Amino acid sequence: MSKDFSYDDLKDEEKKEFLKVSQVNKAYGTGDSRQEVLRGMDFSVAKGEFCVLLGPSGSGKSTLLNIIGGIDSADDGYISIGGDKLRDMDEKALTNYRRKHLGYVFQLYNLIPNLNVKENIEVGAYLSDNSLDTDELLHTLGLYEHRYKLPNQLSGGQQQRTSIGRAIVKNPDILLCDEPTGALDYNTSKEILKLIEEVNEKYGNTIIMVTHNEAIQQMADHVIKLRDGKVRKNIYNENKVKAQDLDW
Amino acid sequence: MKNPLRKRVIREIKKQWMKYIVLFLLMTVTIGFVSGMFVANDSMEKAANDAFEKYNIEDGHFNLKNEATSELINEFEKQDITIYKQYYKEFKEDYKGKDDDKNVRIRVFKMREEINKACLLEGRFPDKDDEIVIDRMHADNNGISVGDMIRIDGYEAEVVGLVSFSDYTCLFENSTEIMFDALTFDVGAVTEEFYDKIEGKQIYQYAYLFDDEPKDEDENKELSDKLIENVAVSCIQNGNEITDFVPEYANKAIHFAPDDFGSDKIMCEVLLIVLVVVLAFIFAITINNTIVNEAAVIGTLRASGYTRGELLIHYISLPVIITLVAAVVGNVMGYTTFKDLVVKMYYNSYSLPKYTTLWNADGFVKTTVYPLLIMILVCTIVIYKKLRIAPLKFLRRDLRTSKRKKAMRLPRWKFLSRFRLRILFQNLADYGVMFIGILFVQIMLVFALGMPATVNNYKDDIKEYMLADYQYILKSNVDSEGNIINTDEESAEKYSVASLETTDGVHVGEGITIYGYMDESRYFEIDEDLDEDNVYISKAYSDKFGIDKGDSITLKEQYDSRKYSFKVKGIYDLPGTLAVFMPNDNFNKVFEKDKEAFTGFLSENEIKDIDNKQIMTVVTQDDMLKIARQLDHSMGAYMKYFSVICMIFALLLIYLLTKLIIEKNAGSISMIKVLGYNNKEINSLYIRLTSIVVVIAALATSFLGVLFVGEIWKIYMYQLDGWFEYYMGTQRLIQAVVMIIISYAIVAAMDVVRIKKIPMTDALKNVE
Incomplete structure (x- = not known):
């Protein structure tokens, strides 16, 4: 299957279950070394929602994120985006899905060392037919002054901002963030969280953020707490806290 | 929007300029030489083929014991051929500076105006007594110039011109000889009057042209076979005797050089393919190492939606660009410097007519398309295998393709020996390419050193080759x-x-x-x-x-x-x-x-x-030494240069491959530095291992090289009349091994410095 997905004209009902995770199981290894990572994972996320997946190490949050991102697959159950089930997509369709609709932010930035800030962001822009204006985004990211610097000339926070820029420049429907503040200090972490919040508000992307930092849940619309591969709590935040007011 | 990854290509070249310059030079020189060979060969081959019409080259000739009567000539011409007399006289030749014991012979014709005409290369044709034109190559070989006097038996003659005789582009005294001899055999032409004056043994030679040109070589052979018999019968009936009959296709003096062009082209094509394959593998290993280092970045790009194809194109674009530029520069050099070099080599062996440099489409395609295709194919096969790994594995930096769960068990050696063995297994592909590279260089070295050794061995053992002195x-x-x-x-x-x-x-x-x-x-x-x-x-x-x-x-x-x-x-x-x-x-x-x-x-x-x-x-022995003299003269000096070039090739190839191995292991080297290993211990791990591999490879490939070149030599000798065996000798074999080891020693000294420069922070970066 290879199609050019479009999620701009979804009905309200479809928007509510924009991302649907249905009875997803995942195990690694065989025999004695078999380990069940996800066990009947079931929830949905609305379009434009800021969702935090919270849980301790080994709870399955990164595995779930990878399956949503189409770089890993579920053993059972399914995940659908705007009604399109990932398990029905072949490799080409999955690549196209990631290309057009997903943005990825990792804990360790993974920037290309011999491209400068602007070029690293252009690496993301190249994938999209309606990418954001790179210079405007550089201003939004606070990186305009540093746009000609190479990654090794930047601080950790600046590198992570660049990686967020690379992910959102293609204006993805879903932004997947895997522990984006995991390698950063308190102040820099807050800066990054503020930026993600701003992106969510400004561009309306659905954000799925994996973290083990309990404080971050306060800024999310939707918090899913995981433990031992299962959803333990599914909370909708009515009193969100601004990122700048977070404390831990 | 253009893919921004393309900007990395130039930056990668700038960062690793030394490595890419070496690869570029190796490829450019190879392509340049092969292109030069194609251009020179085809241009000269065209000149040689055109010569048949331009200089009216015979369809064959025969010698008679006595002069043919006009009745006999009429009888011959009834065989649908036209006969041209081309009598010649043979003399001893003497010139200023000639060694007294050197027996030089000259075959003097009247100026031939109708058939087998000469191409004037320098000076002018003779127009009066005591003037002669001689073969250009013989003159060059013996230091004779226009204006010099030569002595043909009792007659002094001024050399007024240097020529290429169209039926003696290769100076074979007769077609049964194994090798031509431009050192002690010469051909000359004088005016009819002067020819009649000089007294010497005259050979009654008759050239012929078929009235109707044979359609192809088969028909030519058929007609020639029939002609031999009929001419022989006519001679017997007329009381004469045929002493030699050489159809044009069997005349080595006409065909040896063009045939040699053809075989040299094939050899060069093989050389080009083998070397480009070796270089393609070096590029593939380089890219493979880059992919390992950039695993997380590749994982991110794949997770962001970059396709395998886009990444493949990105990674092979650098070798493809370098190959393309090398092909362009190589071809430019092929039409200039290298063509001149190849032409000089041929002119040093053969007495060829003037030629015009021609555009060689086939050569251009082969020296451009072959390297590009090989580069794309080898790199694609190696890289695509790696890129098939799942994006998640890239993100986790888990690029193992082996399904082995436990490390291979090693013998109970000392720790450092086992460590070395692990490094060897880890870098097996790199060492494999190094072995193939050394084999390639060794084959060329064995050829370069073995050729003079074979000739010298022949000279030394000449008595064994003779029934009597x-x-x-x-x-x-x-x-x-x-x-x-x-x-x-x-x-x-x-x-x-x-x-x-x-x-x-x-x-x-x-x-x-x-x-x-x-x-x-x-x-x-x-x-x-x-x-x-x-x-x-x-x-x-x-x-x-x-x-x-x-x-x-x-x-x-x-x-x-x-x-x-x-x-x-x-x-x-x-x-x-x-x-x-x-x-x-x-x-x-x-x-x-x-x-x-x-x-x-x-x-x-x-x-x-x-x-x-x-x-x-x-x-006499001197006649038997003719082949050795000519081979020595044609190739001896070039072989010395060639062996030095081989050594430089070995040095550059080993330099590239050890650089790759050290780069690949920089993290581990850095880590063992952090752990407290000193440089001596680190060198004993990495440099000693590579030294062992190089020495083993040099020894093993020397034997393989001798076997390979021996077989090539046999194929070469099958085409020639005669037979003598390829000989390398222990001394030359040791020399080939030592040359490789010396090349490595220079590289090893550079590697010691390179290892010393690896900072301990590399290990910490990798931990992050």
């Missing part, structure tokens, strides 16, 4: 008064000799010398009594045609269809000569000669009591 062939075994010719020279012994040609095997139509020996001969050590159809054959004949004791052979007369079959009773240890041996009595019966007939004498000393007029030919 002097081999006399008489015009007749009786003198003018009918008395049997004899000599008082004690070492002289009668023998008989004839020539037949092969009818099958690896080389049809190759001349085989048939010897008849006397009972209890001192020159033929064959004790066995042989029946009329039983013979011994020489070792060279046995080796070349794969004939063993007990086999049967069939040979035929050169100028008619008579065939002779013999059974091989033994192999006689005479290298270099393709020969059959039988008792003289049997010889006379087989060839229907008188019972007491013989052809000449074999002798250890010069025979002084036989009148020169009775002697047709004397074969």
